[in-house]
Amino acid sequence: MQTTCTSDTSLTMAVQMLPQDANPYGSIHGGIIMKHIDTAAGIVAIRHVRGNAVTASIDRLDFHHPAYVGDLLMLKASVNLVGRTSIEVGVRVEAENLLTGEIRHTASAYLTFVALDKKGRPTPARPYHPTTPDEIHRSEEAKVRRAMRLAEKNRERAVDSSLRE
Numbered sequence: 001m002q003t004t005c006t007s008d009t010s011l012t013m014a015v016q017m018l019p020q021d022a023n024p025y026g027s028i029h030g031g032i033i034m035k036h037i038d039t040a041a042g043i044v045a046i047r048h049v050r051g052n053a054v055t056a057s058i059d060r061l062d063f064h065h066p067a068y069v070g071d072l073l074m075l076k077a078s079v080n081l082v083g084r085t086s087i088e089v090g091v092r093v094e095a096e097n098l099l100t101g102e103i104r105h106t107a108s109a110y111l112t113f114v115a116l117d118k119k120g121r122p123t124p125a126r127p128y129h130p131t132t133p134d135e136i137h138r139s140e141e142a143k144v145r146r147a148m149r150l151a152e153k154n155r156e157r158a159v160d161s162s163l164r165e
Contacts, residue, residue, distance in 0.1 A: 009048045013040045013043075013077070014072055019069050028066065036075055036093070037061070037077075037107065038111065041091050041109070042054075044079060045079075050126075051117070052116040057111070058109060060109060061109040065105060066104075067095035071098070072096040073093060075092070075093050079128050080139055080141070080142035082128040085123060087113045088110060088142045089110070090110050091109045091110075
């Protein structure tokens, strides 16, 4: 199976925020930003596996600064880690005020996708080998998050099992 590097699958996506994306105060709804995050991350996951990949979880989504009507939302997404069938994608969102040039770090998120075969079953994902110091750092951090996700999943299974007894 062929391996990939970040440059093969990373994505920068730009979307201008419009009045229908905002609340009555002119700031963009968090759900709108979440949708764009999921779209950008999904494209990266699909490019990585060159097949179907679906969102399994959003590990973390932090909003740092608001985005407003008229801002250009820049979403930068890339693979952080690949498991057997899963892919963690990190997304950084920045909002640019097109009139002033001010750029604000709006949000960051980590999403996990599962590669699926043509029958909709999990299938092995292509390996990923980080090469730059930044990629290696992000991959090491992703391994820690993955271990925490798996530990939490095991705790949930144990609780579910004890409730069924």
